Amino acid sequence: DAGVTQSPTHLIKTRGQHVTLRCSPISGHKSVSWYQQVLGQGPQFIFQYYEKEERGRGNFPDRFSARQFPNYSSELNVNALLLGDSALYLCASSLASGSGYEQYFGPGTRLTVT
Amino acid sequence: AQRVTQPEKLLSVFKGAPVELKCNYSYSGSPELFWYVQYSRQRLQLLLRHISRESIKGFTADLNKGETSFHLKKPFAQEEDSAMYYCALSGSTSGSRLTFGEGTQLTVNP
Numbered sequence: 001d002a003g004v005t006q007s008p009t010h011l012i013k014t015r016g017q018h019v020t021l022r023c024s025p026i027s028g029h030k031s032v033s034w035y036q037q038v039l040g041q042g043p044q045f046i047f048q049y050y051e052k053e054e055r056g057r058g059n060f061p062d063r064f065s066a067r068q069f070p071n072y073s074s075e076l077n078v079n080a081l082l083l084g085d086s087a088l089y090l091c092a093s094s095l096a097s098g099s100g101y102e103q104y105f106g107p108g109t110r111l112t113v114t
Numbered sequence: 115a116q117r118v119t120q121p122e123k124l125l126s127v128f129k130g131a132p133v134e135l136k137c138n139y140s141y142s143g144s145p146e147l148f149w150y151v152q153y154s155r156q157r158l159q160l161l162l163r164h165i166s167r168e169s170i171k172g173f174t175a176d177l178n179k180g181e182t183s184f185h186l187k188k189p190f191a192q193e194e195d196s197a198m199y200y201c202a203l204s205g206s207t208s209g210s211r212l213t214f215g216e217g218t219q220l221t222v223n224p
Contacts, residue, residue, distance in 0.1 A: 003157075033210050042118075042200050042214030043158070056211045090158065092210075099146045099204035100165075103212065105158040 004093050004106035012112045013081050021076040021109045025093030031055070032074040033103065034066060035090040043090055049074055050097040078111075086113045116141045118203050120215035127191050128223050135186040135218045137175075137201030147177055147184040148212070150200040158200070161186075171195070191222045 005024045013019050025032050031050040035043035048056040049068035063079045072093075078085055088108040094101040117140045127133050139145060149161040162170045164177040164184060175186045184201060201215040 031210055042216045045211045045213065048210050055209045094210055097209045099210065101210065102160055103210060107157050
């Protein structure tokens with residue numbers, strides 16, 4: 001198993017544009033979480049999905065949205081990009097929802113907004 | 115609200131010296147505490163969690179509820195321990211949500 005995979009690896013967008021980031025969890029994992037990591041800071045929680053339902057949302061504006069598909073892969077969408085959205089976006093998967101389940105992180109997608 | 119504080123952004127020690135990475139937290143309920151590590155050019159990975167009480171790669175961490183701390187310790191640092199270390203917290207009612215500290219970059223010099 002290749003572990004959690006994310007695509008694309010990196011991308012550059014212009015202010016006001018929209019972006020979609022993708023995540024494939026480890027086979028058998030049904031929970032996916034998204035984190036934003038700004039340079040020099042720790043990851044910050046954005047969303048968690050479990051069995052295709054939103055289980056948690058961090059303190060992010062409505063420009064951020066996500067969904068989980070029947071195969072448990074997930075997309076993170078960001079509309080009306082701002083310069084401050086430039087960050088590394090991490091996806092993590094776990095067997096199920098709950099702090100007792102270890103989260104496995106992907107390599108991240110580096111988003112640069114110009 | 116839950117919060118994790120790592121007071122040292124950078125920590126440098128010599129090989130064979132003891133190392134302690136500090137972590138303090140605030141949470142009103144019963145938290146679960148974790149240490150994550152990111153080696154150069156690798157992805158973030160779990161190092162240890164307080165509930166398992168394991169020693170991983172010689173590292174240990176004890177949850178001190180009175181001082182709301184979860185410091186990471188190793189008696190004899192190795193060069194391969196050089197990495198970024200993040201302390202993280204999960205609340206009993208917050209599902210899989212992790213709250214991370216800002217991280218400590220540990221450098222072990224030869």
